[in-house]
Amino acid sequence: MTIENYFILSAILFCIGMAVVITRKNAIVVLMGVELILNAANVNFVAISRLDNVQIEGQFFSLFVIVVAAAEAAVALAIILKVYKYYNTTNLNEINQLKG
Amino acid sequence: MEEGLHHKLTGINSSLPYFLPEVILVGGIILIVFVGLFNIGKKELLMRVLAAVMLALVLYFDIRQWLHEDNVRQLFLDMVTLDRAAILWKILFGTGGLFTVLMGFKYRGWYDKSGEYYALMLSVVFGAHLVAMASNLLMIFIGIEVISISSYILTTFSFNKNSTEAGLKYLLFGAAASGVMIFGMSWLYAFTGSLAFTEQSFLEMLMKADALPLIIASLFVTAGLLFKISAAPMHIWAPDVYTSAPTPVVAFFSIVPKLAGFAILVRWMLVIKLFGFSPVDWAAVLAVVAMLTIAIGNFSALWQNNAKRMLAYSSIAHSGFLLIGLVAFSELAIQSLLFYAAIYILMNVAAFIYVSYLEREYNIINIKDYKGFVRTSPLIATVLVVIMISLTGLPPTAGFTAKLLIFSALWDGYAATDHTMMLYLLIFGLLNAVVSLFYYLKIPYFMIFKEGAHEGKAKKLYTIENFLGFFMVLALLILFFKPDGLMRMINSVSFAF
Numbered sequence: 001m002t003i004e005n006y007f008i009l010s011a012i013l014f015c016i017g018m019a020v021v022i023t024r025k026n027a028i029v030v031l032m033g034v035e036l037i038l039n040a041a042n043v044n045f046v047a048i049s050r051l052d053n054v055q056i057e058g059q060f061f062s063l064f065v066i067v068v069a070a071a072e073a074a075v076a077l078a079i080i081l082k083v084y085k086y087y088n089t090t091n092l093n094e095i096n097q098l099k100g
Numbered sequence: 101m102e103e104g105l106h107h108k109l110t111g112i113n114s115s116l117p118y119f120l121p122e123v124i125l126v127g128g129i130i131l132i133v134f135v136g137l138f139n140i141g142k143k144e145l146l147m148r149v150l151a152a153v154m155l156a157l158v159l160y161f162d163i164r165q166w167l168h169e170d171n172v173r174q175l176f177l178d179m180v181t182l183d184r185a186a187i188l189w190k191i192l193f194g195t196g197g198l199f200t201v202l203m204g205f206k207y208r209g210w211y212d213k214s215g216e217y218y219a220l221m222l223s224v225v226f227g228a229h230l231v232a233m234a235s236n237l238l239m240i241f242i243g244i245e246v247i248s249i250s251s252y253i254l255t256t257f258s259f260n261k262n263s264t265e266a267g268l269k270y271l272l273f274g275a276a277a278s279g280v281m282i283f284g285m286s287w288l289y290a291f292t293g294s295l296a297f298t299e300q301s302f303l304e305m306l307m308k309a310d311a312l313p314l315i316i317a318s319l320f321v322t323a324g325l326l327f328k329i330s331a332a333p334m335h336i337w338a339p340d341v342y343t344s345a346p347t348p349v350v351a352f353f354s355i356v357p358k359l360a361g362f363a364i365l366v367r368w369m370l371v372i373k374l375f376g377f378s379p380v381d382w383a384a385v386l387a388v389v390a391m392l393t394i395a396i397g398n399f400s401a402l403w404q405n406n407a408k409r410m411l412a413y414s415s416i417a418h419s420g421f422l423l424i425g426l427v428a429f430s431e432l433a434i435q436s437l438l439f440y441a442a443i444y445i446l447m448n449v450a451a452f453i454y455v456s457y458l459e460r461e462y463n464i465i466n467i468k469d470y471k472g473f474v475r476t477s478p479l480i481a482t483v484l485v486v487i488m489i490s491l492t493g494l495p496p497t498a499g500f501t502a503k504l505l506i507f508s509a510l511w512d513g514y515a516a517t518d519h520t521m522m523l524y525l526l527i528f529g530l531l532n533a534v535v536s537l538f539y540y541l542k543i544p545y546f547m548i549f550k551e552g553a554h555e556g557k558a559k560k561l562y563t564i565e566n567f568l569g570f571f572m573v574l575a576l577l578i579l580f581f582k583p584d585g586l587m588r589m590i591n592s593v594s595f596a597f
Contacts, residue, residue: 007290014283021276030272037279044286048293057295058286061238065282068245075252076271082256082264092272095265098340 006047013040027080027090031073038069108177115175118182121161121190125226128154129219136215144205144214151201151218155225159194162187174235178296181235184593185438189232189363192441196355197225199449202568203348206460210259217257221352223250228360235298237285240364244281244328247357248274254352255345262344266337273337274327281324287317297371306371311379318372318380325368328361329419332392339400342412347459350408351452354415359441362422366434369426370595383513386427387521394420394532401539405466407455410539411448414491417536418444420529424506427525428513431595436505438590443502443579447490450572453565454484470543472552479561483573485544490576492540493533498579503533 013036020033042062049058080090087095116123132150140146165187172183201221205214227246234240252274256267289295291314292305306314323334330338342350373382397417404410422444425437458464458480464473474481490499507526514522546552579586 010286017279021272027268027272031275034272034275034279037276037283041279041282041286044283045289048286048290052293055294057238058289061241061285061289061295064238064242068242068249071249072245072271072275075249076275079252079256079264079267079271083268086261086264095268097262097265098269098344 003047003051006043010040010043010047013037013043025092027083027092027095028077030092031076031080035069035073038065041065111177118165118169118173118175121158121165121194122226122229124154124157124161125222125229128158129222129226132215132219132222136219139212144211147214147218148201148204151222152198154222155194155198155201158225159191159198162190162194166191175233178299179236179239180230180233181298182233185366185434185595186233186363188438188590188593189359190229192359192438192445193225193228193232193356196352196359196445196449197221199445199568199572200348200352200355202564203351203449203453203456204565205257205346205348206456207258207346210257213257213259217254220250220254224254224352224356228356228363231360232363234364234367235296237288237295237297240325240368241278241282241285243360243364244278244324247328247360248278251353251357254349255341257349258344258346260344263346266340266344270337270341273334277324277327277334280320281327284317284320284324287313288321291317298367303371303374307374307377314378315380318378319385322365322368322372325361325365326389329358329365329422330393330416331389331419331423332396333389335393335396335416338416339409339412342415343406343409347408347452347456350412351449351456354412354418354448354452355445358415358419359445362426362437362441365426366437366595369429373429383427383429383517383519384521386423387525390420390423390427391525391528392420393417393423394529398532398535398539402535404539405468407465407467407470407543408452408459410467411451411455414536414540415448417532418448418491420532421503421506424510424525424529427522428506428510430509430513430516432512433506433509434595435590435593436502436509438593439583439586440502440506442586442590443490443498443576446572446575446579447487447497447499450483450487450569450576451491453569453572454480454487457563457565457569467542467546470546470552471550473547475552477561480566481544481547483569484547486573486576488540488544492537494537496577496580498576498583501580501583 017033017036017040021030024030042065045058045062049056083095084090132147169182172181174181205217224247227243230239231243234243252267252271255270256263291309292302294302296302327334372378394417397413397420401410401413404413422437422440425433464470486497490497493499493503507529510522510526514526
């Protein structure tokens with residue numbers, strides 16, 4: 001498998017993630033889209049890191065991304081839970097008390 | 101193998117003494133979270149004192165670094181770089197953090213949450229410290245995320261419907277922005293095979309990269325950083341967050357995370373401009389962003405009735421003015437940016453201190469509630485007038501000096517490069533400074549020239565907040581007449597141009 005395949009995979013993942021973030025109305029699904037974007041970056045980092053056997057910086061970067069994504073998801077779910085308590089929905093179109 | 105490991109461990113060990121402020125911050129976070137577990141009387145006061153002491157210590161060690169470190173140091177196996185510019189930014193963050201911690205956490209029903217509140221404040225300051233010193237893409241990412249995740253939680257600290265909604269919006273936008281940013285970083289890693297973005301080899305590899313992917317990747321990363329400073333196309337989260345978060349948090353957001361964004365953008369622009377060989381015309385891109393930011397901030401602020409909301413939009417406009425320094429991008433421009441940042445901290449915190457003070461003591465929320473306030477408390481009214489004049493950028497306040505410096509740096513940049521966008525930005529910025537006059541001076545106008553119902557019930561003046569505010573206003577006035585001390589400090593910072 002050449003490295004180009006990984007790049008194509010990561011580009012596809014990024015596009016799907018971006019599409020989900022932009023089009024979906026459910027807060028949790030949007031979060032899943034963000035997760036896809038982060039993993040697109042991870043695929044890139046790990047793939048490139050293969051060319052560089054000494055430093056493997058890319059692999060470390062993706063490890064950190066995974067950790068940070070977990071932290072972000074924890075905070076996000078806590079906030080979504082709170083929002084659900086007030087609004088009884090996670091639909092972003094209906095959560096619109098504040099006007100810009 | 102063992103030799104390499106030994107080398108790395110000694111590298112980490114020998115870096116620790118230069119990392120003292122950050123170590124104290126982490127210790128402070130742990131201490132505050134731990135003490136916060138216990139149910140003690142006067143908890144809020146105790147937490148505030150603890151946080152203030154920690155930040156004062158951090159500030160002390162930052163200043164010590166400023167006095168004793170004259171050369172650039174690579175720490176932690178080149179993950180972070182400690183140079184004069186970074187130390188100066190760190191001092192600014194420490195000061196901003198200390199000011200906001202002193203403002204306190206005034207939600208009486210939620211005093212049991214004050215431990216978490218101050219711990220999160222310290223962690224934002226910690227993230228800002230990391231970002232200011234970052235010389236590795238991984239470090240930028242971690243620093244930005246430490247700031248962001250703590251900010252998401254701080255946004256919800258009003259504990260009501262609006263603030264959770266604002267928190268959710270901020271989080272979704274922020275997560276998407278940082279996702280895009282690290283995707284861009286992964287491409288940069290693909291071009292260069294290295295994450296150490298300040299190294300010469302990184303630049304050389306970038307110059308060899310193809311134009312189109314390089315443009316996309318660098319725009320992605322820059323967009324992620326611009327999100328943090330609430331620059332125009334990425335500013336949508338800011339008004340919601342600024343209106344519904346607690347006032348001290350808003351004051352904090354408009355200073356520390358924003359200036360952290362500027363600290364890293366300065367370093368980032370040095371790299372991504374590729375000594376002028378970049379396929380993107382960054383001066384033009386940033387000039388457009390700056391114009392949009394100033395315009396959106398100013399014109400939205402014009403229509404606001406709520407004083408806090410007005411200040412929120414005005415702080416978006418101020419990011420636009422700070423961006424001017426990045427557009428001009430010369431040694432002088434970056435120095436003026438630092439000067440503007442220092443003054444901005446003083447005047448913005450002072451403005452928020454008094455807005456929240458008046459909201460709490462006199463129940464003044466909307467701008468028209470300020471009617472006749474000068475007869476209630478002439479002293480506070482005068483102080484507010486000075487702050488508003490300074491925010492507008494008129495003499496005799498330091499706000500004027502800051503705007504003058506940044507605009508003259510832009511003019512110099514235009515004279516040197518003949519870039520028409522800079523001229524447009526200069527004209528546009530000056531016109532907008534006039535527009536901002538209308539909304540800033542609305543408060544003094546209502547206070548002095550309108551009759552109001554606030555006759556004679558002055559509240560006590562001797563609070564920490566008031567002392568802090570008076571001190572800052574005094575500093576604003578003194579820095580107009582004698583800016584040379586601060587200027588000398590900033591001039592001693594050299595940037596690698």
